[in-house]
Amino acid sequence: MYKHPLIDRDKMTPKEALDILVEGNQRFLNNYQSDKDFQSLVQITKDKQHPFASILSCSDSRAPTELLFDQALGDIFSVRLAGNIASDKAIGSLEFSTKYLGAKLIVVMGHTGCGAVKAACDDFRDGHIGEIINFIKPSIRHETTVVNKADRSSKNADFVEKINELNVRHQIDTIIRQSDIVDEMLKEKQIAIVGGIYDLATGKVNFLEDTYIG
Ligand SMILES: [Zn+2]
Incomplete structure (x- = not known):
């Protein structure tokens, strides 16, 4: 079910935050949207925000996080840059959302x-x-494992998808390595971090379970 922003998010665990995203993506896949009263949400969130998740994703127009996770205002702290890159400004945004806004994931x-x-x-x-x-x-x-090493260009779709996944893993490593705030909150089990790939052809977000730290 869609979780209303009034839910006390301080009590939410990182795993519950992930479950909400998984369930939301399932609704999206089923072409179902939970009821959302946007104008009432505008009023509820006008003075403060309590996003439960912070998502670093690509700017691609086909991958809007709130829509594909069926979330509403105040739910997701969205950091979007082409290639979902962990630039210093992206990391600063993630630090702000977790340490000061209470995002759990x-x-x-x-x-x-x-x-x-x-x-x-x-x-x-x-x-x-x-x-x-x-x-x-x-x-x-x-990347050294792609069988067809002769073509390591964008023409090789398998190679592109391999790099795509490696890139998600690399950006997670970069965030943890460069952010004392995130590293500390992970060690204290206050937050978790996980990678995922959104499939443009199916609408499904495939979380990379072995990347989950928390
Ligand atoms: Zn992209």
Whole structure:
């Protein structure tokens, strides 16, 4: 069921936060939306917010987090950058949402067919786009298992999806390595972090269970 923002989120566990997202994505898959009174939510949330989850995801227009998890105002602290990259500003946003707004779960969510990941595979650079690519490049350098090593470009869809998943894992590592706040809250079991890939073809978010820390 859709959880109302008035629920006391301080009592919510990180695992319960993940369950709410999984259930919400299932409603999305079933083409069902929970009832939401947006105008009443505007009033309820006008002075403060209590997001239960903080999601670092791609800016891709086909992957809007609130819609695909069937959530409403005040539910998700949404950090969106092409390639779901953990830039210092993204990490600062995640720190703010967890330490000061009480979000219980950080999700790093990539998606299939990500243009930023494809651009990184092809080392595409123009304007400031290269600054995004630089955050994805380490995953390409560390990738050594793709059978068809002859084609490590965006033309190889299997390679792109491999890098996509490695990129989610790499951004999680970056967040934990660079953020004392997140690292401390994870150790104190105050929050959890998990990776996932949104499938553009099915609408399903596949969480990478082995990335769950918390
Ligand atoms: Zn993308």
